[in-house]
Amino acid sequence: MDRVIVYVDDAAYAQQVLAPLxxxxxxxxxxxxxxxxxxxMTHRVSKWVSHSTRENWRTKWADKLFAQIVPTLQAPSGAVTTVVAKGPLAELTAQLQADGDSMATVAPVVDARRPKSEPVGRVDGRWSSASGTLGSVLTGFGVLWVLALE
Structure with missing residues (x-):
């Protein structure tokens, strides 16, 4: 049986990535x-929340995510194992590769996490989140003009 390791953080995006597979x-x-x-979690939140509360929240969040994704993967009768990442992904990947049935083949890793950055440009007649970048560029050009004129 072939193994595929899939990293997910958003069900809708992961289903789009996994549909061809x-x-x-x-x-x-x-x-x-x-x-x-x-x-x-931000530093401010984690300062006031206990470790067990964070772990409980992470488990509930993962259960909701798995409930949305697992039925689409089990439809063609494939086996599904769920894991919650609690540390660096490089270490977890090495551990999951070592836990594989056969050491001869390396399981492919699919990163189905939603990208953190958004495209630059106009969306629906207004500037996207990159408009802050445009302001920074314009400010930089203004500073360069002031320096050039001195």
Missing amino acids: CGRPASARTHWVLVACAPR
């Missing part, structure tokens, strides 16, 4: 290892 004929004999990558 689930449609192939070999997906019926694929063992999917879903790794939930929970959002990071």
Whole structure:
């Protein structure tokens, strides 16, 4: 059985990424290892919340995420294992690769996490979140003009 390790943090985006992989004929004999990558808590929040409360929140968040993704992967009768990431992904990947059934093949890793940056440009007649970048560029040009004129 082929193993595929998939990192997810958003169900809708992950389903778009995984749709082509689930449609192939070999997906019926694929063992999917879903790794939930929970959002990071800010320093201010984590200062006031206990470790067990953070772990409970992370587990509940992952259960909701898995409830949305697992049915689409099990439809072609593939096996699914769920894991919640609690540390660096490089270490977790090495551990999951070592836990594999056969040491001869390395399981492919699919990063189905939503990208953090948004495209630059106009969206629906207004500037996207990159407008702050435009302001920074214009300020930089203004400073350069002032320096050039001195």
